Amino acid sequence: MNSLRLRQQVYGWLLAGPFVLTLVVFFLYALVRTVYFSFTDYDLFSEAAWVGLANFKALLTDQLFLLSLANTIWFSLIVTCVQTVLALGLAILVNSKIRAKGFFRTAFYLPSILSSAAVTLIFIWFYQKNGYLNGFVTDVVNHFPHLSCFVAVAVATQFVLVTKDRLKGLPVGWFDPAWAILSVIVAAIATLVAGVMGWVEVSNEIVEVNWLNTRDHVGPMPLTLWAIVIQNIYTTIPTFMLLFLAGLQGIPGELYEAAHIDGANKWQQHWNITIPQLAPVTFVVVTFSIIGTLQMFDQVALLGSAAPLESRITLAYYVYHNAFPPGGTPQIGMASAAALVLAFITLAVVYLQKIFGVKEKADG
Structure with a gap:
C-alpha cells in the first residue's frame, strides 16, 4: 500500500515537475531578484550597489x-x-436566433487568433496619414450632407409609418423590419433626388489626422494611445465574447419565457436576467481585462519609431525602456522598482475589483 502511494506521488511530481520548475525559475526566482535589484544601482555590467529606497524616490x-x-x-x-x-x-x-450564426461567430472570433505583431503592422499602415482610416474619415466628411439627408429621411419615414400603425392599435415596434426596409428605400430615393437637384453637395476636404507620430492629447490620453485602444479592443473582444457566449448558453430558457409572459421586453429581460446571471463570467472578464491592460506591452513596443516615446509609454514599456534603453546604460534598479509598482497596482486593482466591483456569484 505504501509503495503504491509512493509511486503515485512520484508520478504526480513527474507530471507536475516541468510546471513547478518553470514556476520556480521564471517566477519565484525572478521575483526575488527583482525585489533585490529594486534596492540597488545596477547596470548589468558592474556590481550591484545597495541604494535602499532611492529608486522608488526617483x-x-x-x-x-x-x-x-x-x-x-x-x-x-x-x-x-x-x-x-x-x-x-x-x-x-x-x-440569438439569426441566420448564418456559425459564420458570424467565426468572423467575430477571428481577430483573437491573429498574430499580435501582424495586427500591429496592419494597424500602423491603417493609421498612416494616407491610410485607410483617414481615407474613410475623408469620405464621411465629404458626403456628410448626403448621409445626414439619408438618416433624417429614414428616421422621419419610420416614425410616420410606425406611428400610423400604432394609432390603429397595432403592436408595431419602432424598429419594425418591414417598415425599416421601406424607410431605407424612401431615404435612398430622397437622397438621390436631393443630390441630382443640387440640394446637397459633395465637398472636397482632405482629412489627414496624424494618429501615431504626434504628442497631441485627446482627453486624458495621447492620441497615439487612443489608436492603440482601438487596436487592443479589436484583438481582445473575441476572447471575452466567447466567455460571455458560454455563460449565456448556461442560463435556463425558462427564465426568459417567464419574463416574456410577464410582459418584459428584450431590454428588460437582459437587464434583469442576463446581466445578473452572467455575474461570474463578467467577474472573470473584467479581471482578465484589468490584468491584460495594466501589463500591455507588445502593441506599444511594436510601434517603435512610428510614434514618440511620450505618446505611447505605459508602465510595462517603462520597465523595458529602463532595462534596455536604446543607446544608453541599463538602469536595472529603476526598472525593477517600476516592475514592483506595476505588480502592486495590478494586485491592488484586482483585489478592489473583487471586493467592490462585479460579484463573483450570480443572483439566485
Whole structure:
C-alpha cells in the first residue's frame, strides 16, 4: 500500500515537475531578484550597489514614470469598460436566433487568433496619414450632407409609418423590419433626388489626422494611445465574447419565457436576467481585462519609431525602456522598482475589483 502511494506521488511530481520548475525559475526566482535589484544601482555590467529606497524616490520625480502611470490607468479603465460592454453585446447577438450564426461567430472570433505583431503592422499602415482610416474619415466628411439627408429621411419615414400603425392599435415596434426596409428605400430615393437637384453637395476636404507620430492629447490620453485602444479592443473582444457566449448558453430558457409572459421586453429581460446571471463570467472578464491592460506591452513596443516615446509609454514599456534603453546604460534598479509598482497596482486593482466591483456569484 505504501509503495503504491509512493509511486503515485512520484508520478504526480513527474507530471507536475516541468510546471513547478518553470514556476520556480521564471517566477519565484525572478521575483526575488527583482525585489533585490529594486534596492540597488545596477547596470548589468558592474556590481550591484545597495541604494535602499532611492529608486522608488526617483520614480516619484521621474516625469516619464508619472506619465506612464497615468497612461496605464486611463488605458486600463477605458479599454476594460468598452470591451466588456461590446463583448457582451456581440455574445448576445451571436447567441440569438439569426441566420448564418456559425459564420458570424467565426468572423467575430477571428481577430483573437491573429498574430499580435501582424495586427500591429496592419494597424500602423491603417493609421498612416494616407491610410485607410483617414481615407474613410475623408469620405464621411465629404458626403456628410448626403448621409445626414439619408438618416433624417429614414428616421422621419419610420416614425410616420410606425406611428400610423400604432394609432390603429397595432403592436408595431419602432424598429419594425418591414417598415425599416421601406424607410431605407424612401431615404435612398430622397437622397438621390436631393443630390441630382443640387440640394446637397459633395465637398472636397482632405482629412489627414496624424494618429501615431504626434504628442497631441485627446482627453486624458495621447492620441497615439487612443489608436492603440482601438487596436487592443479589436484583438481582445473575441476572447471575452466567447466567455460571455458560454455563460449565456448556461442560463435556463425558462427564465426568459417567464419574463416574456410577464410582459418584459428584450431590454428588460437582459437587464434583469442576463446581466445578473452572467455575474461570474463578467467577474472573470473584467479581471482578465484589468490584468491584460495594466501589463500591455507588445502593441506599444511594436510601434517603435512610428510614434514618440511620450505618446505611447505605459508602465510595462517603462520597465523595458529602463532595462534596455536604446543607446544608453541599463538602469536595472529603476526598472525593477517600476516592475514592483506595476505588480502592486495590478494586485491592488484586482483585489478592489473583487471586493467592490462585479460579484463573483450570480443572483439566485
